[in-house]
Amino acid sequence: MSTPALPTTPALFQTMQWIFNPVGYMNTNFKRYGDMFRGYVTWDGMDPLILVNEPKAIQYILTHDTGGKFTSPGDVNKILEPLLGQQNLVMMSGRQHQNRRQLVMPPFHGERLKAFGQIIQTITTDLMAEWATQEIKNIRKLMQKITMRVILEAVFGLYQGERYSQLERLLGERLEMTNSPLTSAVFFLPWLQKDWGPWSIGHRTQKIAAKTDELLFAEIEERRANPDPDRVDILSMLLAAKDEEGNGLSDQDLRDELMTLLVAGHETTATALTWAMYWTHFLPDVKQKLLEELDSNATPTPETFAQLPYLTAVCNETLRIHSVAMLTFPRRVEEPMELCGYQLEPGMLVMGCIYLVHQREDLYPNPQQFRPERFLERQFTPYEFMPFGGGVRRCVGYALAQYEMKIVLGTLLTQCNFELLTNQPVQPSRRGATLGPSKPIRFQKVGLRTQSSKTLQPV
Ligand code: HEM
Structure with missing residues (x-):
């Protein structure tokens, strides 16, 4: 039995493909090698990683990732260390990781999550009202403002005030620095992270990081002093x-x-919402169907939005067609085994390739087509539709992200009429570690919608 195939192209060339054309890299290797292949998707001296896209194999990995057959070590995620630091969920392993998850999970689930619904709706409505101009040059900026305020509220319990405004601005600037494939290379090529002088990416990121840290430490100190x-x-x-x-x-x-x-x-959630706005306005039939569903509720509340089947299907299809997170974090093989007819040895690192799972023709016929109905016609297992990964590292914010998407999209479309100005199809492209739109998506606010009449009012 053989180990999964490794493309014959030189390692550095593969990393470049992965940085500059991740979709092409995954599609080409899927066509060539099928369910599982190895690839140099980082350039830090690590052995090639194994990308798996067969749902049953992923299920096996993610239901055995707490020890024994697989583990989910944090030290292999060091690519994110310059951005996130060392002492956090992503970098932790084993028991320490589990304990930390138990600490941060509760606010993102159950009753505590429901309490956020109203806040999300208010943030969305307020930001829409703040929009003086009718043309929106980049809808992502609005989405990023909304999701930033929601997460500030979850993390600090507040999103207004001088310190939070500064944090919002600095984090926005920091993430904007990896908004293209070229600038995203900083994640994969560690030497780019060094400070090479005032014009280098390393210098600028370190400057922003220092200012952000100052604000975070000041907040921590104040909270410690006033519990x-x-x-x-x-x-x-x-x-x-x-x-x-x-x-x-x-x-x-x-x-x-x-x-x-x-x-x-x-x-991540801002990118998902940007795509959701794009698809609903790029395909008039989808928008029409969604508006019919939204309008059938006289005064939709956050809870109503969360229950709507077509709105849910639109959000799921958005997360499927251009998976924001292309891969799960790596899981380490702990004992020799056979998977999908391949031999895996201890120490090998495997990752669920979320993007390729979501592009499988056998699960999603005509996978390039945006068709929310697929989610109404059949149920997918958590390893066939897996935008948030799974197992011991399943995204801690999965419930918040899905809830937020529905409330924001529902609120925007219920209250305002938008027209998409970017008429050409928009392709997915790397944005940091995620997959986002390859260019700014322009919209125009063409009218307000009222709940009573559902008619178009001039802005
Ligand atoms: C559309 C939005 C989002 C997507 C697509 C997404 C996707 C993912 C994926 C694929 C993973 C890795 C799972 C694995 O390895 O199995 C992950 C982990 C994680 N996500 Fe998300 N995420 C989203 C939103 C959020 C939100 C809103 C939060 C915070 C509230 C969040 C916090 C995290 C954290 C802390 C981890 C690391 C978990 C761990 O290491 O145990 N994510 N996410």
Whole structure:
């Protein structure tokens, strides 16, 4: 039995393909090698990683990733360390990782999540009202503002005030620095992260990081000095947490965890919402059907939005067609085994290739077509439709992200009439570690919609 195939192109060339044309890289190798292949998707001296796109094999990996057959080590995620720091969920392994997850998960689920619904709707409505101009040059900027404010609220319990405005601006600037394949290379080529002088990416990112840290540490210090047992935001909970010896988290631990949640929690959802706006307006039939569903509810609340079947299908299809996260984090093989007819050996790293799973013709006929109905016609298993990964590292924000997408999209379309000005098809392209639109998507606000009449009012 053989190990999964490794493309014959030189390693550095593969990494370049992965950086500059990730979709082409995945599609080509899928056509050539099928369910599983190896690839140099980082350039830090690591052995090639195994990309798996066969749902049953992914299921096997993600249901055995707590030890024994596979583990989910944090040290292999160091590509994200310059952005997130060392002491956070993503970099942790084993028991420490599980304990930290239990600390940060609750605000993103159940009743606590429901309490966010109203806040998300208010943030969306307020930002729409702030829009003085009718032309929106890049809808992503609006989406990023919404998701940033939502995550600031979840993490700190507040999104207004000077410190939060500064954080919002700095994080926005930082993430904008990896908004193209070229600038995203900084993630994959560690030497680009060094400070090579005032014009280098390394210099600029380090400057922004230092300012961001100043704000985060100031907030941590203030909260430590004024503990409030009634607050239920994540920072308050992390501040109250103690380990078995009664020790709390250090300021550096807190900074790294906050940064992880702020970055992971807003960039991804903003991209998903940008695509959702694009698809609903690029395909008039989809928009029409969605508006019919939205308009059938006299005064839709966040909870109503969350229950709507077609709106849910639109959001799922958005997350499927251009998976924002292309890969899961790596899982390490711990014992020799056979998977999909290949031999895997201890130490090998495997990743679920979310993008390719979502492009499988056998699951999603005509996969390049945006067709929300697929999600109404059949049920997919969690390993056939898996935008948030799975197993021990399943995205902690999956429920918040899905809830947020539906409320934001539902609120925008219920309240305003938009016209898409970018008429040419938009292709997916690398944006940092994610897959986003290859160019800014322009919209125009053409009217307000009222709940009572559902007619178009002049702006
Ligand atoms: C559309 C939006 C989002 C997508 C597509 C997405 C996708 C993912 C994926 C694929 C993973 C890796 C899972 C694995 O390895 O199995 C992940 C992990 C993670 N996500 Fe998300 N995510 C989104 C939104 C969020 C939000 C809103 C938050 C924060 C509230 C968040 C925080 C995290 C964190 C902290 C991890 C690391 C979990 C761990 O290591 O245990 N994500 N996400």
